[in-house]
Amino acid sequence: MKKTTKNIIYIALLLLIFALSYVVDIIAPYSMLVTVLRKGAVYALVAVSMNLLNGFTGLFSLGQAGFMLLGAYTYAIFTIPTAVRESVYYYYEGGIINFQMNMILAMLLAGVVAAIFAYLIGLPVLKLKSDYLAIATLGFAEIVRALAQWDGFGKITNGSNLLKKFPVLDNTTQYFLIVAICIAVIAMLIHSTYGRAFKAIRDDEIAAQAMGINLARHEQLSFVISAFFAGIGGALLAIFQTTVQANAFKSAMTYEILLIVVIGGIGSITGSILGSFLFIACSEWWLRFLDEPMFIGTFQVPLLRTGFRMVVFSVIIMIVVLFFRRGIMGDKEFSLDRIAKLFRKKAKGDKK
Amino acid sequence: MRNVLSLKDVTMQFGGVVAVNNLSMDVNEGEIVSLIGPNGAGKTTVFNVITGVYEATNGRILFNEEVMLENYPKGKMKKLYKGENAGVYKKSVVKLPDKITKMGIARTFQNIRLFKSMTVFENVLVAMHLRRKSNVFTATFKLNMKEEKAMREKALELLCEVGLEDVKDELATSLPYGKQRRLEIARALATQPTLLLLDEPAAGMNPQETDELTAFIKHIRDKFNLTVLLIEHHMNLVMDISDRIYVIDFGKLISSGTPEVVQADQRVIDAYLGVTEDE
Numbered sequence A: 001m002k003k004t005t006k007n008i009i010y011i012a013l014l015l016l017i018f019a020l021s022y023v024v025d026i027i028a029p030y031s032m033l034v035t036v037l038r039k040g041a042v043y044a045l046v047a048v049s050m051n052l053l054n055g056f057t058g059l060f061s062l063g064q065a066g067f068m069l070l071g072a073y074t075y076a077i078f079t080i081p082t083a084v085r086e087s088v089y090y091y092y093e094g095g096i097i098n099f100q101m102n103m104i105l106a107m108l109l110a111g112v113v114a115a116i117f118a119y120l121i122g123l124p125v126l127k128l129k130s131d132y133l134a135i136a137t138l139g140f141a142e143i144v145r146a147l148a149q150w151d152g153f154g155k156i157t158n159g160s161n162l163l164k165k166f167p168v169l170d171n172t173t174q175y176f177l178i179v180a181i182c183i184a185v186i187a188m189l190i191h192s193t194y195g196r197a198f199k200a201i202r203d204d205e206i207a208a209q210a211m212g213i214n215l216a217r218h219e220q221l222s223f224v225i226s227a228f229f230a231g232i233g234g235a236l237l238a239i240f241q242t243t244v245q246a247n248a249f250k251s252a253m254t255y256e257i258l259l260i261v262v263i264g265g266i267g268s269i270t271g272s273i274l275g276s277f278l279f280i281a282c283s284e285w286w287l288r289f290l291d292e293p294m295f296i297g298t299f300q301v302p303l304l305r306t307g308f309r310m311v312v313f314s315v316i317i318m319i320v321v322l323f324f325r326r327g328i329m330g331d332k333e334f335s336l337d338r339i340a341k342l343f344r345k346k347a348k349g350d351k352k
Numbered sequence B: 001m002r003n004v005l006s007l008k009d010v011t012m013q014f015g016g017v018v019a020v021n022n023l024s025m026d027v028n029e030g031e032i033v034s035l036i037g038p039n040g041a042g043k044t045t046v047f048n049v050i051t052g053v054y055e056a057t058n059g060r061i062l063f064n065e066e067v068m069l070e071n072y073p074k075g076k077m078k079k080l081y082k083g084e085n086a087g088v089y090k091k092s093v094v095k096l097p098d099k100i101t102k103m104g105i106a107r108t109f110q111n112i113r114l115f116k117s118m119t120v121f122e123n124v125l126v127a128m129h130l131r132r133k134s135n136v137f138t139a140t141f142k143l144n145m146k147e148e149k150a151m152r153e154k155a156l157e158l159l160c161e162v163g164l165e166d167v168k169d170e171l172a173t174s175l176p177y178g179k180q181r182r183l184e185i186a187r188a189l190a191t192q193p194t195l196l197l198l199d200e201p202a203a204g205m206n207p208q209e210t211d212e213l214t215a216f217i218k219h220i221r222d223k224f225n226l227t228v229l230l231i232e233h234h235m236n237l238v239m240d241i242s243d244r245i246y247v248i249d250f251g252k253l254i255s256s257g258t259p260e261v262v263q264a265d266q267r268v269i270d271a272y273l274g275v276t277e278d279e
Ligand SMILES: Nc1ncnc2c1ncn2[C@@H]1O[C@H](COP(=O)(O)OP(=O)(O)O)[C@@H](O)[C@H]1O
Pocket: B014, B017, B019, B037, B038, B039, B040, B041, B042, B043, B044, B045, B046
C-alpha cells in the first residue's frame, strides 16, 4: 500500500470514530454506550500514560490513582463557580479560593500539579534505585488520598465532602478530542529521540548508560510526563463523574489501569486504547449482571451477588498474566500493514 | 605522544575477591593497545572500571590528562581491602557511565548488549541521543527536524561503514553473532568517541572474519581518529594489530610491551600463551 493511501485511510478512520462519537450522543443519549465511550476514553488516556512509564521506559510505578486524584482535585477546586462555592464548601465557610479558572487551563494545571508531585517523588527515588518506585508511588497515592480528606485542608479540599458543581463537558466528542490530543502528544514523544532513549533504558540499562543516556534524568522525565497526563486524566474523570471524592481513588483504581495496560499489551499505545474500551465495557456494562442476584423462577442463581464481578475480574487477570502475558497487541501497534498481512496470510492459508 | 588514558594503581575488589589488582597502564593517542590474559583474569572488569560501571576500590584514572576517577577504600572496604597502595589516594571522584561516554569513551560488550526491541538502524540512532541539541519539547513537537534528519543520515552512514545497511530494518537481535558485534561497534562509534574499548570483538568469528575485523579496526581507527583499547583472545589478531600489549593474570599485570616483547616473555607463555595454543 502506498503511504498516501494509508494516511488517507487512517484519517478516514479517525474521522469515522469522531463522527460516531457525535452521532451516539444524538441517537442514544444517557445510554450505557455513552458511558462506556466517555469513561473508556478517560481510562485510555490514563492507561497510555501508565504505559509510557511502565511499558516504554520499563519503570514500575503504582501511583496512577494518586496522580489522578491530584488532577481531579485541582480541576474541581479551581473551576467551581464562585457563586456556588458557598454551597459546595458548606462546612468550610465557602473555602478560601474565590475565583474560577478557565476549564482548559484548569485541566493543564491539573497535569502540572501531578507532574510537580512526580518530580518531588522521583528526585530521591530515581536517583537511588528505581526498583523502589513501585513502593514509593503506592505509598504516595495512599498519603494524598488521606491528606485530601483531612479536615485541616478542608478550606481547599472540602475535607471528606464531595466537590461538585464544577463545569463538565457536554458531549462525547469533546472527551474524544481532548483524549486524542493528549495521546497524540505521548505517541509523538515516544517516536522522538527521547522515546528511543526511554526504550533503550527499558531494554538494557547498562547499555543505555554506555550510550551516554543519563538514566536518572530520563527516568525522571518519563515519570513526570506520565504523571502530567495522569493528572489530566484525573481531571477528565472528575468531569465524567461530575463529582469528586478522594475515597474513589483507591489503589484498586491503579490496578484496574495496570490491568488495561497488560490486557492491551505492555509497550503498545493502541493496545492500551483498545484494552481500555474493552475493560470499561466489561466492567460497566457486559459483566454488570454478575453483581446482581438473578432468579430463574424461584431459583436463585448461585454466586451472583455484589462483589462477584471483582472475583471474575481477578480470575481474568490471572488468566491474562499466566497465558496471555503479551496482551492483545504485544508491543506492536495497530497498523494497516499488519491487518493487510493478516488477511494475506489467511488468503494464502485458504488457497492451500 | 599525547596520553589519552592512564590507569594508576587501580584495584577493583568485590567483597573479598580482588578482580583487578594494582593495575597501571597507559594508552596514547592513535594507538591500538591490547589487554590480554586468561579467562577470569579481570579484563572485562578493567573495562567496567574505566567506563564507570563499577566504582574502582582504589586508584586513579586519567582521561586526556584529567582525573576521571579517583577512589580509596571506604566503609566496609577499609577493613576488607587486600590491594596495594592504600592511603595513596585520598579523594573520591566518581563519574557515571553516561558522563564518561559523553567525555568520549565508547565501548562494546563481551556479552553483546544490543537493544532487543529495536531494529539495527534504531540501535545506532539511539546512540546519537547524547549529542542532541533538542530538548524534550522540541523533539516531541518535531521542531528538531533538521537534527533528526542529520542523526538518521549519520546512522545510515555508520551502518554502511560496518556493512550492515542491507539489514538496517531487521531486529538487531535477529542478526548472526558476527553482525551483532559489528553493530555494537557502529553503535559505539555513533556516540562520537575518541577512545574506543572493544571487548572480545572477534569472539565467535571464523579466521576469515577475524582477518576482516583486523583490517576494519585499523580502518576505523584512521577514519575516526580513534585510540583503541582491545580485549581479545585471537592471538593472530592481537599480534598483528597491537602497537603495545598488556598482559594480566589474576588481576595483576604480568607483562607489557610490543607484541615481540610480550610473545617472548616466559611469564606470559607460562600463564597464557601456552594454554591457548593447547585449546
Ligand atoms: N560484579 C562482580 N561481582 C563479583 N565478582 C566479579 C564481578 N565482576 C567480575 N567479578 C570477578 O572478577 C573476576 C574477573 O572477571 P572478568 O573481568 O570478567 O574476567 P575476564 O574478562 O578477564 O575473563 C572473576 O573472578 C569474576 O568472578
